[in-house]
Amino acid sequence: MRVLAAMSGGVDSAVAAARAAEAGHDVTGIHLALSRNPASYRSGARGCCTIEDSNDARRAADVIGIPFYVWDLSEEFHAEVVEDFMDSYAAGLTPNPCLRCNEKIKFAAVLDRALALGFDAVATGHYAVLTESPAGLVEMHRSVDAGKDQSYVLGVLDQSQLRHSLFPLGDTPKSQVRAEAAARGLLVADKPDSHDICFVADGDNAGWLREKLGDRAPNDGGAIVDDATGEELGRHEGTYAYTIGQRKGLRIGRPAPDGKPRYVLDIEPVSGTVRVGPREGLAVDGLEADRPRWCDVPLAPTPAGPAVLEGEDVTVQLRAHGAEHRARVVVSGDPAAPTDEHRVDVELLEHASGIAPGQAVVVYAGSRVVGSATITATRRVATRERAGAPA
Numbered sequence: 332m333r334v335l336a337a338m339s340g341g342v343d344s345a346v347a348a349a350r351a352a353e354a355g356h357d358v359t360g361i362h363l364a365l366s367r368n369p370a371s372y373r374s375g376a377r378g379c380c381t382i383e384d385s386n387d388a389r390r391a392a393d394v395i396g397i398p399f400y401v402w403d404l405s406e407e408f409h410a411e412v413v414e415d416f417m418d419s420y421a422a423g424l425t426p427n428p429c430l431r432c433n434e435k436i437k438f439a440a441v442l443d444r445a446l447a448l449g450f451d452a453v454a455t456g457h458y459a460v461l462t463e464s465p466a467g468l469v470e471m472h473r474s475v476d477a478g479k480d481q482s483y484v485l486g487v488l489d490q491s492q493l494r495h496s497l498f499p500l501g502d503t504p505k506s507q508v509r510a511e512a513a514a515r516g517l518l519v520a521d522k523p524d525s526h527d528i529c530f531v532a533d534g535d536n537a538g539w540l541r542e543k544l545g546d547r548a549p550n551d552g553g554a555i556v557d558d559a560t561g562e563e564l565g566r567h568e569g570t571y572a573y574t575i576g577q578r579k580g581l582r583i584g585r586p587a588p589d590g591k592p593r594y595v596l597d598i599e600p601v602s603g604t605v606r607v608g609p610r611e612g613l614a615v616d617g618l619e620a621d622r623p624r625w626c627d628v629p630l631a632p633t634p635a636g637p638a639v640l641e642g643e644d645v646t647v648q649l650r651a652h653g654a655e656h657r658a659r660v661v662v663s664g665d666p667a668a669p670t671d672e673h674r675v676d677v678e679l680l681e682h683a684s685g686i687a688p689g690q691a692v693v694v695y696a697g698s699r700v701v702g703s704a705t706i707t708a709t710r711r712v713a714t715r716e717r718a719g720a721p722a
Contacts, residue, residue: 332356332357332450332451332452333356333357333359333449333450333451333452334351334356334357334358334359334450334451334452334453334497335358335359335361335441335445335448335450335452335453335454336348336351336352336358336359336360336361336397336453336454336455337361337362337363337437337441337453337454337455337456338360338361338362338388338391338392338399339362339384339388339456339525340362340381340383340384340385340386340387340388340519340522341384341387341456341519341522341524341525342456342508342509342512342517342519342520342521342522343456343457343458343500343505343508344388344455344456345387345388345391345395345456345512345517345519346456346499346500346511346515346517347454347455347456347498347500348360348391348392348395348397348454349391349395349515349517350499350500351454351497351499352395352396352397358395358397358454359397359398359400359450360388360391360392360395360397360398360399360400361399361400361401361402361441362384362385362388362389362399362401362402363401363404363408363436363437363441364385364401364402364403364404364405365404365405365408365436365529365530366405366530385401387518387519387522390518391517391518391519394515394516394517394518395515395517402441402444404440404441407435407436407440408432408436411431411432411435411436411440412428412431412432412435412436412530413428413530415428415431416428416431416528416530417540417543417544419689420540420544420571421544421571421600422600422689423570423571423598423600423688424687424688424689425574425575425688425689425690426689427484427650427651427689427690427691428528428529428530429484429528429651430483430484430487430651430691430703433484433485433487433488434487434488434624437453437455438453438487438488438492438496439492441453442492442495442496445495446495451495452495452496452497453495453496453497454496454497454498454499455496455497455498456499457481457484457485457498457500457501458474458479458480458481458482458498458500458505459471459472459473459474459480459481459482459485459498459501459700460472460473460474460475460498460501460502460698461493461497461498461501464627468490468627468628469490469493469494469627470626470627470699470700471485471488471493471626471699471700472501472698472699472700473695473698473700474500474501474502475502475503476503476504476505478505478652479505480652481651482693482695482700483648483650483651483652483653483691483693484651485700486624486626486691486693486694486700486702486703487624487691487703488624488626489624489625489626490625490627493626493627509521537571537572537580540569540571540572541568541569541571541572544569544571553566553567553570553602553603553604553605554566554567554603554604554605555567555581555583555604555605555606555607556604556605556607557606557607557608558596558597558606558607558608558612558713559608559612559713564583564585564593564607565581565582565583565584567582567603567605570599570600570603570605573595573598573605574595574598575595575596575597575598575613575685575686575687576594576595576684576687577594577595578592578593578594578595581593581595581607583607587609589609591609591610593607593608593609594607594608594609594610594612594613594685595607596608596612596711596713597711598687608713610684611713612711612713613684613685613711614682614683614684614712614713615682615683615684615686615709615710615711615712616679616682616683616710616712617676617677617678617679617709618649618676618677618679618686618692618706618708618709618710619674619675619676619706619707619708619709620674620675620676620677620692620705620706620707621674621675621704621705621707622671622704622705623662623670623671623673623675623702623703623704624670624671624702624703624704625670625701625702626700626701626702627701629670629702630660630662630694630701630702631662631666631670631673632663632664632665632666632673633666634666637661637662637663638661638662638663639659639660639661639662640659640660640661640662640694640696640701641659641660642696643657644695644696644697645657645658645659645660645694645695645696646658646694646695647660647677647692647693647694647695648692648693648695649683649686649690649691649692649693649706650686650690654683655695656679656680656681656682656683657679657680657681658677658678658679658680658694659677659678659680660675660676660677660678660694661675661676661677661678662674662675662676663676675692675704677692677694682712686706686709687706687709688706688707688708688709689705689706690705690706691703691704691705691706692704692705
């Protein structure tokens, strides 16, 4: 096949490209330039997509012996990922920009361009496994390396995208990938893994949002209140600076009566209210989501009623590298409507903690990724208990 290898400048994508070439494919390497202003690129390896990363990717391509190009997708990245990140926080949501980048950039803009140029597939260094089902569908499964599994951030991919994707590392532990890189003479063998959000230079999300949102920052000077009593405990400079489950930086100024830490339990962007309370107040046993995307066979309602997915092997994951939770998943809506207009309700058979609207819920059947949706609301156990509902 003609394969386009997306090379971030890290060890994983370099080995993935090398394996694709070694398998006999006609491989071309590309690096994505995602910053509209080159001067804003960082030094070091806090995230990805820096100038240093571009140079590392080019050197790796030279060692592998494949052509290499840099593609400028900075405008698409800003519109689809950066703007979405800012808009989500302004609306009191907690987005996952890496998942959004996979959906809109790496497996939409890049794949579309690759197919238009005559390539058959895009190869990346993601840790996930692709197999073919008896029905001829491409299934995505968790990586054999549970600590590096990235199927959660790939849960937005549909069948048309998976059919043109290659994940050469899914069957290999990360330690072996590094050893292989060294044996191949790739200088990135010992390069640290990327982390943090690539377009936030110092990892200070709140500071970056404060600077970028400017006049768009909503509810300046809103209240921080006790979730149980409604008592105002302090003021804040904008709801965008807070996320569900946050403990540090609340600046309340006085301890709780029981002496225990307080956590952000809820964010109300319209009123500008940030609700805080004890850790147990973070417990969630259900959630609602929209915009589902299904990796193989869509889970969709029929004229007979909602679609239900349940069983011992049905689980959901609610954050990258988070725990799995056994669940019952119900999909409802107009059967004639597109699948992304359906609604998803998830009953968590095991409580989760600190889950925020805006995050993705990814549904699994065993190791197989069924699909994903965007969380719009959660059902907190403590709220229902105060209202007299059963836990």
